[in-house]
Amino acid sequence: MGSKVLPQALITIPRNPNQCPIKRLGFYSVISRRSSPMKSAGVSTSFGGSNFGPLFAKRDFAVRAESNAEGEAVEAEENAEENVGEGSEVVAGTEGEGEAVSESEEAKPPRKPRVKLGDIMGILNKRAVEASENERPIPDIRTGDIVEIKLEVPENRRRLSVYKGIVISRQNAGIHTTIRIRRIIAGIGVEIVFPLYSPNIKEIKVVNHRKVRRARLYYLRDKLPRLSTFK
Amino acid sequence: MIQIEQQRSFIQMRTVLKVVDNSGAKKVMCIQALKGKKGARLGDTIVASVKEAYPNGKVKKGKVVYGVVVRAAMQRGRCDGSEVKFDDNAVVLVDKQGQPIGTRVFGPVPHELRKKKHVKILSLAGHIA
Numbered sequence: 303m304g305s306k307v308l309p310q311a312l313i314t315i316p317r318n319p320n321q322c323p324i325k326r327l328g329f330y331s332v333i334s335r336r337s338s339p340m341k342s343a344g345v346s347t348s349f350g351g352s353n354f355g356p357l358f359a360k361r362d363f364a365v366r367a368e369s370n371a372e373g374e375a376v377e378a379e380e381n382a383e384e385n386v387g388e389g390s391e392v393v394a395g396t397e398g399e400g401e402a403v404s405e406s407e408e409a410k411p412p413r414k415p416r417v418k419l420g421d422i423m424g425i426l427n428k429r430a431v432e433a434s435e436n437e438r439p440i441p442d443i444r445t446g447d448i449v450e451i452k453l454e455v456p457e458n459r460r461r462l463s464v465y466k467g468i469v470i471s472r473q474n475a476g477i478h479t480t481i482r483i484r485r486i487i488a489g490i491g492v493e494i495v496f497p498l499y500s501p502n503i504k505e506i507k508v509v510n511h512r513k514v515r516r517a518r519l520y521y522l523r524d525k526l527p528r529l530s531t532f533k
Numbered sequence: 534m535i536q537i538e539q540q541r542s543f544i545q546m547r548t549v550l551k552v553v554d555n556s557g558a559k560k561v562m563c564i565q566a567l568k569g570k571k572g573a574r575l576g577d578t579i580v581a582s583v584k585e586a587y588p589n590g591k592v593k594k595g596k597v598v599y600g601v602v603v604r605a606a607m608q609r610g611r612c613d614g615s616e617v618k619f620d621d622n623a624v625v626l627v628d629k630q631g632q633p634i635g636t637r638v639f640g641p642v643p644h645e646l647r648k649k650k651h652v653k654i655l656s657l658a659g660h661i662a
Contacts, residue, residue, distance in 0.1 A: 456612075457647050478614065487641040488660045490604065491620035502613045523620070 427476025434477070434499040441506060443481055443498070445469050446514035448532055451483065451496060452505040462504055465494060466532050468512065470519035484522060486531045491523065541607040541618070543572025544579060550624040553603065554635030554657075557590010558583045561600060561624060575609040575617070576645040577602050578631075581624065591634055592626065598634075600624035601651055603642045603658075617643055617662060625654055633657065 417425070434440075443449060447469045452462040467485030470493070479498045484491065496503065522530050544550065548563040561581035566573035573579045579600050586594045603625050608618035619641070626634045633654055642658040655661065 455644065457644055480614075487662060488639070490623075490640045492641060492662050493608075493618050494662070495608070495616040497614040500613055500615070 423476070430477040431499060434501075437501075438503075440498055441508055443469060443472065443506065443508065445472055445517050445519060446512045447508045448510040448512060449481075449483065450505075450507045450509050451503060453496075454502050454504050456502075465496075466509070467492075467494075468519070468522070468530065468532065470522060471517070484519075484530050486527045489527070491527065491530060541605075543569065543574060543607060544577075544602055544605060544622060545572035548572075548622065549584065550579075550581065550600070550602070550622045552600075552626060553623045553639045554625045554633060555590075555637045556626045556633075556635035557592045558586045558598070558626060560585040561598065561626075564597065573602055574607060575602055575605040575643060576649045576651075578627070579624065581626075598626050599629060600626050601631075601633075601646070601649075601654060603638070603646065603654065604640065609643070609645060611645070617645075619662075627651075627654075 448467070449469055451465045453465060455463050465483055465485070467483035469481050470484045471482045473480050473482075477497075477499050480495050481498060482493055482495050484493045486492075498506075543566070544563055545566060546563060550561055550563060552558045552561055560583075562584050563573070563579045563581050565580040567578045567580065569577060579602060581598055581600050583592055583594050583596045583598060586592060592598060601624065602622070604619035604621060604623035606618060606620065606622055608616040610616050623640065625638055628634060631651065636657070638654055638657040639659065641660040641662040642654065643662045644655070646652075646655050
């Protein structure tokens with residue numbers, strides 16, 4: 303790698319805008335246009351001699367001899383990194399393949415936006431949610447839905463446990479989005495919080511819907527048990 | 534009157550619990566939570582004193598008994614991220630070895646009891662939450 307970088311470095315130095323006069327720019331653009339239809343890997347012969355100043359000829363040949371497609375891309379990346387600040391004016395004018403300079407433009411992807419530190423959790427959560435959605439899509443569940451959940455419990459291991467009840471709240475937290483189900487079982491009110499994207503949940507089905515005018519139905523705890531009973 | 538949501542807490546000394554088996558007691562008051570510095574939770578064992586009892590039962594008022602908490606108003610987290618909470622605090626009386634004194638259990642019980650090795654209570658239960 304070092305040997306590949308070195309001739310590249312040798313070449314990048316003269317590409318400083320203060321060192322490279324506009325005349326050189328003319329050289330480069332002429333060369334690039336001439337060679338644009340061809341991939342640079344096998345192009346060395348066409349570059350013959352006439353347009354090259356003797357200063358650059360040896361170095362460019364050396365570069366092309368050593369580099370293969372990968373090497374170019376890597377060098378182009380490195381070149382792009384180095385040159386972004388300095389030589390962007392110089393290389394901006396050229397287009398297409400051909401020169402190592404214009405290779406760097408071609409191989410360099412459109413400027414990727416930097417990932418800010420504050421966005422990382424959001425991105426990770428989104429990825430995890432998408433991965434879970436691919437395995438098993440979750441229906442849209444809102445407060446007031448009467449749902450039936452089939453859960454696989456590692457302790458039970460026999461059948462899937464079925465939980466039915468009304469959704470009294472939904473907390474959105476990325477992958478740990480949870481819903482709270484309330485139901486009266488055998489005379490006693492039971493509330494269970496389920497993480498929606500849990501792999502243990504085998505099936506979620508919305509059975510019914512009750513019109514509610516609230517996002518959290520905690521008032522049901524104080525009301526008659528009849529309101530939380532679901533057959 | 535604005536009511537703030539009550540944050541439920543552990544079962545500790547002086548907590549009155551409902552008895553949900555047919556051992557004869559109706560209400561017990563917790564004297565000691567056997568495990569846990571702050572108090573007992575769902576599935577833990579407590580030492581309790583019988584405060585109210587049916588006239589002809591296996592236990593009488595004033596007796597000190599052990600009990601297993603089968604329903605707690607405080608939520609208990611499960612290993613898969615879910616939580617369960619009940620509307621009341623209930624206990625099943627057991628003996629020193631952990632075998633229930635009564636022969637029937639009323640109401641739902643959580644399957645946390647299986648992990649705590651209270652299999653007999655689970656088998657007597659009518660409904661496993």
